[in-house]
Amino acid sequence: MLNNLTDYIAFHARTRPGFLFARDEVLDLDYAAAWQRARQIGARLSAEGLGFEDRVGILGKNGVDNLLLFLGCATVGVVPVAINYRLTGTEIAQIAGDAEIKALFHDAEFSELLSKPLEALPRVCTFGDLSGVPGMDEWLADAEPVEPRQNDAGDVLVQMYTSGTTGVPKGALLTHGGLVTNAFQAAVSHGYPVRAGDKGLMIAPSFHAVGLAGSLWTLMFGGGIVIHRDFNPQAMVETIAADGIVAMAAVPVMLQFALMVPDLDKYDFSSLKLISYGGSPLAPSLLKQCVEVFGCDFAQGYGQTEATTAITFLTPADHHRAMEEKPELLTSCGKPVIETELKIIGDNGEELPAGEVGEILVRGPQLMKGYWKREEATASTLKDGWLHTGDAGLIDDEGYLYIKDRVKDMIISGGENVYPAELEKVLLAHPDIADAAVIGVADDKWGEVPLAVLVAQDGKELDIESLTAFCKDKLAGFKIPKKLAYVDMLPRNPSGKILKKVLREQFA
Structure with a gap:
């Protein structure tokens, strides 16, 4: 070939x-x-x-x-x-x-x-x-x-x-x-x-x-x-x-x-x-x-x-099977392409059995060569021939892959990848925002849109128009949060990491 x-x-x-x-x-x-x-x-x-x-x-x-x-x-x-x-x-x-x-x-x-x-x-x-x-x-x-x-x-x-x-x-x-x-x-x-x-x-x-x-x-x-x-x-x-x-x-x-x-x-x-x-x-x-x-x-x-x-x-x-007898199959991503392997691993790197959720790993001849001048990132993403996707999912008993969450919290809005960390960095530069987290929420038109969950500085709350105006010169239009919500405090674990899962459940 x-x-x-x-x-x-x-x-x-x-x-x-x-x-x-x-x-x-x-x-x-x-x-x-x-x-x-x-x-x-x-x-x-x-x-x-x-x-x-x-x-x-x-x-x-x-x-x-x-x-x-x-x-x-x-x-x-x-x-x-x-x-x-x-x-x-x-x-x-x-x-x-x-x-x-x-x-x-x-x-x-x-x-x-x-x-x-x-x-x-x-x-x-x-x-x-x-x-x-x-x-x-x-x-x-x-x-x-x-x-x-x-x-x-x-x-x-x-x-x-x-x-x-x-x-x-x-x-x-x-x-x-x-x-x-x-x-x-x-x-x-x-x-x-x-x-x-x-x-x-x-x-x-x-x-x-x-x-x-x-x-x-x-x-x-x-x-x-x-x-x-x-x-x-x-x-x-x-x-x-x-x-x-x-x-x-x-x-x-x-x-x-x-x-x-x-x-x-x-x-x-x-x-x-x-x-x-x-x-x-x-x-x-x-x-x-x-x-x-x-x-x-x-x-x-x-x-x-x-x-x-x-x-x-x-x-x-x-797709025909989904329309005829199993509509839930449409929530699956299907099965791996030829000459490609998938496996699901847990937090300790152990391979998980069918039906259990963990990180999706991929091995096949189509993988990238690596990241340009990012040796450390390449080494953490490509390990022993396996691509660590950063996506969480499960493989069912028939071999179908289901995406359940995103380990990296990535949002896909209208086919564009949106990364919350990038948005949060911009939001935290605003003098009226004390704390910020960005999650994806369902949207009928775009599939998902970014929601900014904010903690106000000294009680000064922004509206979505003001937030958009602040972000427009710093972020591409598709990245700017389309919705916002205010909370008194963001949920965090003992090490200080924001609990995005809690926010997703709260604002689903």
Whole structure:
């Protein structure tokens, strides 16, 4: 099995040159043209002195050129660093500094997020016009396509940032071999491999593993991608029908919005075979509506950036079983993908039997290489070949995994990871807040939203509008608490640790 992503793209460019590679509102490229442009990107990177394991930042919305940057970097061994454009300028600068990026590719609309050090880097505008910064076409002018390097399975394909309990971003090193392997693992496990010529819809952002990996998997198998810069439920519905989309990935909130589009019965969704989703379960009533409207199969994936993407799948067959006889199965994440092991351990590291809750550990060939320059964090997360996920759950007698809690207290809101420690640090800087804790609470639209549980300083209580105004320049919008509550004192254990479980029970 080939372990170099670029080998797959080169093969399709030779054997299926006229097949759709990707299309957005600006570019429409077949495989031959896309492969040439990717190799031109590699040539320009080399001409600017960038080479193996140098880092460049990508701060942009979905697009053909955005996707090609990841492939172009791979042709010369440069490591692209995917940056979340929903972060603040301070957060972006922190990631760029940690990654030691030597150049930055960004959309014009995000130029105001760049600090002076980032503005001083060699920059290319990937979408829109920006005075004094070359656009992609200008930057690539007259570049002769490079002969791609032969990457090894262990070479880093992309560096993606994730945060832990401290809120400090860590760059997960995802390899060529991990991504290629995970593509086959997913296809075999949910049973819907992409066929050459199939079309997928990219609406999840490329700074998320699911958005980037899912799109690269489609390209590995010779499929084409219709790309939306932003999520728009009307546009999503129209594209599925008009372009004959076969497969797509979404979070449940996107499907909820899609069901609100007027006159859904006038659209033809017969091409659609699979919708994969993650981030939170689908409620039985929502699944029933989605099946009635879209008429396709569904698969739920559970994964982490540290595992490239896919760890388990609740397969289409599992979904049918849930609708017919066992609705509680929809609260499961399914069973591990092929060549992947799971186990549940207790507080002392002992493996627990079926039905008991503990930390979820994963072992398989799709795991990250480690964290960028975080040896201690790598050692505590990857032990003896096992990824310590930080999630708590159980495996039942049939082998289905159920997430019960998050050891790291992470909140998933609308598919975005939110880390309470990061929010709490910001809240405690407010002069009217004496103590703070952040927990996730259920929300009909977003699955979960952050709730700030506060202790007032000298009886001075804030309202949600004031709290939002205080946080907006310090936290990305999706991280800002959507609800707040006041208590006289936060519950703590004898060592002073806040008892989040007590708060979750109190504010459920």
